[in-house]
Amino acid sequence: MYRIGELSALYDIKADTLRFYEKHGLLSPSSRSDSGYRLYNQDDSERLKFILRAKAVGFSLNDIADLLSIEVDKSNRACAEVKGLVDSKLEQVEAKLAELQHFAASLKSLSNTCCGGPDSAEHCSILEALESSDQHIIAKKEQHHFSHSGHKD
Amino acid sequence: MYRIGELSALYDIKADTLRFYEKHGLLSPSSRSDSGYRLYNQDDSERLKFILRAKAVGFSLNDIADLLSIEVDKSNRACAEVKGLVDSKLEQVEAKLAELQHFAASLKSLSNTCCGGPDSAEHCSILEALESSDQHIIAKKEQHHFSHSGHKD
């Protein structure tokens, strides 16, 4: 069991952030102490890890709420529904993955091309390395309306 | 050659956004018409694609400016310097990549486990699918100070 300060320290975020996530339905402590202190268990910690990871790879809190809603609602939703949601997110993830692999490849080739020495880097260019790329996954994002205020106040 | 409206339409962004990127040193049109209209060529378009991709995978404009600076400065920098910058970005990209692969695997296993039928999705959970994960790449980000106002006014 972690208290808010402990959990926030663990992930190097602010206690405020945890309260913010709670307010917005992303993460609630599984229990409270007699005195009302938030108590987070290992599952809560995992959930937080999930949130932070998803954030780190470019998902908005909205997107993350979508993903987590699968967890919350799982017994109230038909498998078909869940599968749909998951598959649509999977598409997004795979698009990002493709982008990143492209990136990584370019950076690697750049790093390898680069002599690493003290000479001018005239022939080093990410854009050169990236030059032949066709996919453009950069489209309109679905906007879900995170409802910054009307959540459950 | 694209005019601002054309290029922005091409990537489904606002003309304002292109002016914004220009003001912040991310993308300047390679030329102007006699009448002062911005004219973007194919290279500019590629650069924009790069920016939007990088954004889509969770890099900040700051991070992107770093990456692009390699391009801009390449003849003024020693190869060693460039290599350092590239390698550090590569680390970030690979960390993100690892996260995403984890994600994708979880979503896939979730999608597969899911019967996809009309029954309750009791046993579908992203968090369950993700449950055994150790890495925590979620650390303090380097903050570069994009200097929202003091760029070259």
Add this chain to the structure above:
DNA sequence: CTTGACCTTAGATTAAACTCTAAGGTTTAT
């Protein structure tokens, strides 16, 4: 028994990344 960690509500502030408005002007397409 006091300091530091926590609680609450409520609102202010910050930062990034846009997005829009205004005001006044030029250019290009029909």
Add this chain to the structure above:
DNA sequence: ATAAACCTTAGAGTTTAATCTAAGGTCAAG
């Protein structure tokens, strides 16, 4: 010739995701 697209500067407004402050309290460890 007129409307739509562009130009400028300059600043206001928006959204997301925090972060901070205040005010007034409770709780726990040394």
